[in-house]
Amino acid sequence: MAWVTFDLSAGRHLGRLAICLYLAAGGAAAQEGPGAGRLDDQEISISLTLPPDIVDVTWEWVGFQTPKDAIVVTDPGSYTLTFGNDGTVTLQADCNRGVTSYVLSQDNRITLDPIATTRMMCDEGSLEHVFTSNLERVSSFFQLEGDLLLEQPFDSGTLRFRPASAEPQP
Structure with missing residues (x-):
């Protein structure tokens, strides 16, 4: 016997749906006695994933917009990120490489863990720290x-990315 676990981070409604579907499929074994309340040898886990057209694509950073300022990245190929299906993000931050992980929740919410990067000294004028520090503050995404577009909380900033193979927009 094994306990059925439900990852309810996807939201209360999805968790309830998973339980209902599981029970409707006959997943619960009716029991009495010491094992009562247990489910048979199956485990259910609900997890959210990024849309397929976001995953395994190298995204070039083209700009950052705040309510007061705008940054246009002159060399987008030097600032890239790639989301993996396994919850990792690899990135290029000018002369440094980095890695982090991400967690999704309902309503296009995303959280990035602190970014680990190499410690090369990039040329003067590098946007490396602007790029990585603002990525760590991201709270949602959309296309x-x-x-x-990766947005920070309270409309405090938006990082814009294009697919690496895309031509610059005029």
Whole structure:
């Protein structure tokens, strides 16, 4: 016998749906006595994933917009990130490489863990620290006209990315 676990981080409604589907499929074995309340040898886990057109794509950072300022990245190929299906993000931050992990929750919410990077000294004028520090503050994502937008909380900033194979927009 094994306990059935439900990952309810996907939200209360999805968790309830998973339980209902599991029970409707006959997953619960009716028992009496010491094992009562247990489910048979199956485990259910609900997890959210990024849309397939975001995963395993190298995204180039093209800009950062805040309510007060805008940064246009002159060399987007030097600032990239790639989301993996396994919950990892690999990135290029100018002359440094980095890695982190991400967690998704309902309503396009995303959380990035602190980024571990190499410690090369990049050229003067590098946006390396602006890039990595703002990525760590991201709280949601969406796509617009083929671009990936990562937003910070309270409309404090938006990082815009394009697929690496995309041509610059005029």
